[in-house]
Amino acid sequence: MQLTTHTTPSGFLLPSIHAAHAFFTEQPNPxxxxxxxxxxxxxxLSYARHRRLFVIRVEDAEVAGGDWDEVLRNERINRRVIPSYLTSLISAMVSRDLAYYEPPKQxxxxxxLWRLPEEWADVLHSWGTATGQINTILTMYEITDPPVPSPLSGIPLSLLRRAITVLTRSxxxxxxxxxxxxxxxxxxxxK
Amino acid sequence: MALRRYTTIVDGTIPISALLYNDEELLASQDNVGIYDGYQKAIDHQSGAIHVTTHRLFFINTRSPATQSFTMDLSHVIRTDHYAGLFKSSPKVTLFLDANSVSNSGDENHVDARFESWECEVCSYRNPPGLSPAAAQVCGLCGVPRNAVPAPTSQTPSEAPTPLISFPTSSTSLPGTPSRSGSPPHGNGDPDSIACSACTFLNHPSLRICEMCFTTLPTVSQRFEYNKTKSAPPSRPVSPVSTAADPANLLIKLSFRKGGDKALYNILKRALKARVWEGRQIGKVLRNGQSNMGAVSPAGSSTPAFLRTGIGGIIENVNASVKNTETELSDAFQDLEALMVKARDLVQLAAELNEKLNASSTVASTSRSASPLPPFVVPSVASQSVPNSIFAVTSLVPSAEPEEAKFIRSSLSQLGLQMTNAPVTPDMIRDERRWIEELARELAGVLQGTSDDVLGQKPSGIMRQRGIVGLDEVWGGWNRARGVALIPPSTFLQTIQFLPDCTSPPIYNRTFKSGFRVLHTPPFTHASFTARLLGYLMLSEVLTTSQIAQEENITLSLAAEMIEAVEVDGVVCRDDERSAIRGGGGGGSDSELRWSLNTFAEYVWDGQTFD
Structure with a gap:
């Protein structure tokens, strides 16, 4: 059986490994x-970027029908990511600084972080420059939910603050x- | 034996003074006395009172005075001995009895005769009854022996067999009767005729051998001795008891359980010295004559010639052989007991020797390694450590010669004298190694059956069909096959290390990550199994554990262990059914694992990318 890639209804190209049964099971071999x-x-991260999803929760593996179904479930091979596996994947991402717990302490x-805070800072700054809002005082709301959709639309407040912190430092x-x-x-x- | 031979039963319910002869005197009494018949305790005479008189010794049993009391004439006693007692052993007085004298059936006869008065042949004095046997032989008035006149005439036909029997009858019947058998019988049949012990024919009393079958007839004395036991018919005497001159048959011991031994012993000695019972010479002559006639001495030179003929001879032969066997048997047991005592010594010696070897070897090694002592110092140190050992001399050599020490120790262990608490030293292991190898060979037989066939088709054996077996099953099967001298697990584990050398194809031991241990043939090594597993997966992409187990003809858990061992290498990966959307385990822990090749090691992302 040759594993093949698959394009989801949302237009995302799933990798061929997603069609392997074993991919959905935590392997004891390190x-x-x-x-x-x-x-x-x-x-x-690719799917999050594709769908502009900023948050993933363990509930997404427990309950079907969420944004993540196309990735966490593979109806074609009758496999899904079980919550405990997702938990360990999440913790792996956190340990690699590709995600952070929000709210903290859970x-x-x-x-x-399909873009790192530094990248988001650049995005924010270039967006401000492009829209002529340098030296203008902006509220957080004006950034996360601008009247004209921007790359920053829907960005979580905590992530935005991290990006601003990066800008402030420089x-x-x-x-x-x-x-x-x-x-x-x-x-x-x-610079 | 001695009791039966020398004593006569009296009725102990009668007061002791009433049992005495008129001329007899009670000297001393002592309670709580037990009797030894020879060297053995006389079971029926373990508690009673002993009375010493001028003539006799009385034993009145406290438990059953009527039947188990007896009296013995002091005339039998030739020597006495006193034993003061030690710890729990009571003081004892030993009476050595005369081998040539027997229980005086004549006297016994006089027990009846005592109560008859008799008239002296010479002076016609009517002698009163109740005198002692010796005294009763002599006329109380004129001092002439009782049978002085009839003796010359009457003794001719039947000289000796029943010399005393004549006395009771002499007072009533004619003393000069030619034959005793001729006298009218009183009671049922002739009391003098002797019944043959084999054919029961009533023989003439003068005969010593049965007229019908040539069996030796019981002597008169034995017959009378028997007669006094009331239950037996008078005409059916028991077969003659062989009363050999065994020293054990010639002594009686009085055990003084509650003391009083010394006083009684002194009185007894005085009574023996006084010899009051020897009233007149005649009594002794008669007794001697009788004892000569009694066939009590089997050593008699004239009798054996007769004994070898007829039924009597056969019976005698059988008796002799039985007796021989008995003595040999008892001798053999004595040897065995002696050996057991020796064995304990031997074990002790072995322990000492072992200790010695250890001490000497340690001393030798330390001295050799630590300080360059002269070699003769070592033995002296060794012998000082256990100075009392008799092996002090031998230990000198082994201390310098480990080879010899090894030999001694291995010989000890081969003799089964190995000390269990002795530390296991390398030289002992070396010796044990051969044993273990032998065990390995035996185990190989159990596993592979007779090792004739090199491949498969073994006629029997645990691993004849299977290439891999759990260690627990092997151990159980082996011990079941052994039946005895079961192998402990520790030895078993040692043994399996030698197994590959004794088996063909070689059988190896393998321990899985979980601790599960197996024995397996080469096809079940990790490498071979991995190769086979990859082949299966190449063919069928995905296989469950149970499918693989079926394919390999092994148990499910064993298959799981082996696959997991392969998984560690990263060549296969698992798929847990719990991660199925529909069906599957649904979170159960017993859901089945499915295995596939791990083709993702070189995987390159082929999904969505962003520039």
Whole structure:
């Protein structure tokens, strides 16, 4: 049986390994398991980027019908990722700094870093530059939910703050405390 | 024997003073006395009172005075001995009895005669009854012996057999009767005729051999001795008891359970010295005559010539052989007991020797390694450590010669004298190695049957059909085959190390990750199994554990162990049915694993990419 790639209804090209039964089982052999985990992480991050999904939860493996069904389940071979396996995949991602627990101090839901905070910072800065909002004070809401869709639309607040922190450190943004919240002013300076 | 031969039963319910002769005197009494018949305890006479008189010794049994009491004439005693006692052993007085004297049936006869008065032939004095046997032989008035007159005439036909029997009758019947048998019988039949012990023919009393069958007739004395036991018919005497001159038959011991031995012993000695019973010379002459006539001495030179003929001879022969066997048997047992005592010594010696060897070898090694002592110092140290050992001399050599020490120790262990608590040393292991190898050979037989065939089709054996067997099954099967001298697991584990050398094809031992141990043939080594498994998976892509087990004809758990061992190498990967969307285990722990080749080691991402 030759394993083949498969394109999902959402237009995502699933890798051929996704059609292997063993791919859905945690392997005791560390070498084999490492290969599988690497491919799982790439698959999850690719799909997240494809669908602009920022969060994955253990519930996604427990309950069908979520955003992740196309990846976590393979109806063609009658296989799915069981929750305990997803938990271990999530923790593997966290340990490789490809995700972080959000909210913290729990292990059932993570924010996926298919772009690292540094990359998001660049995206934020270039978006501000492109939209002429340098030196303008922006609220968080204006960034995450702009009237014109942007690459930053729907970004989780915690991830946005990390990106702003990166910009602040390099002098390209300033975090401003206002009465009913906080704002950010993008600065033209920097590298 | 001695009891039966020398004593006569008295009725102990009668007060002791009433049992005495008129001229007899009670000297001393002692309670709580037990009797030894020879060297053995007389079971029926273990508690009673002993009475010493001038003539006799009385034993009145406390338990059954009527039947188990007896009296013995002091005339039988030739020597006495006193034993003071030690710890739990009571003081004892030993009475050595005269081999030539027997229980005086004549006297016994006089027990009846005692109560008859008789008239002296010479002076016509009517002698009163109740005198002692010796005294009763002599007329109380004139001092003439009782049978002085009739003796010359009456003794001619039947000289000796029943000299004393005449006395009771002499007072009533004619003393000069030519033959005793001629006298009218009183009671049922002639009391003098002797019944043959073999054919029961009533023989003339003067005969010593049965007229019909040539069996030796019981002597008169024995007959009378028998007669006093009331239950037996008077005309059916027992077969003659062979009363050999065994020293054990010639002594009686009095055991003084509650003391009083010394006082009684002194009185007894005095009574024996006084010899009051020897009233007149005549009594002794008569007794001597009788003892000569009694066929009690089997050593008699004249009798054996007769004994070898007829039924009597046969019976005698049989008796002799039985007696021979008995003595030989008892001798053999004595040897055995002696050997057992020796064996304990031998074991002790072995222990000592072992200790010695250990001590000497350690001393030798330390001295050799630590300080360059002169070689003669070593033995002296060794012998000082166990100075009392008789092996001190032999240990000198082994300390310098490990080879000899090894030999001695191996010989000891071969003799079964190996000390279990002795530490296992390399030289012992070397000797044990041969044993283990022998065991391995035996185990090979159990596993592969008779090792005639090189490949498969073994007629019997645990592994005849299977290439891989659990160690527990092998151990159980082997011990079942042995039946005795079962092999402990530790030895078993040692043995299987030698197994590949004794088996063809070689059988190896293998331990899985879980601790499960197996014996297997070459086809079931890890490498061979891996190759086979990969072949199966190449053909059928995915196989469950049970399918593989079926294919290999091994148990499910064993297959799982082996596949997991292959999985460690990373060449196969598993698929747990629990991760199925529909059906499957649904989370159960017993869901089946499916195996496939691990083709993902070189996997390159072929899914969605972003530029």
């Amino acid at each position: 070498i084999t398991q490492n290969t599988f985990v690497n491919n799982w992480i790439q698959l999850i 292990t059932r839901s993570v924010v996926l 002098g390209r943004a300033q975090l401003i405390e206002v009465a009913d919240g906080e704002g950010v002013r993008l600065l033209a300076g920097g």
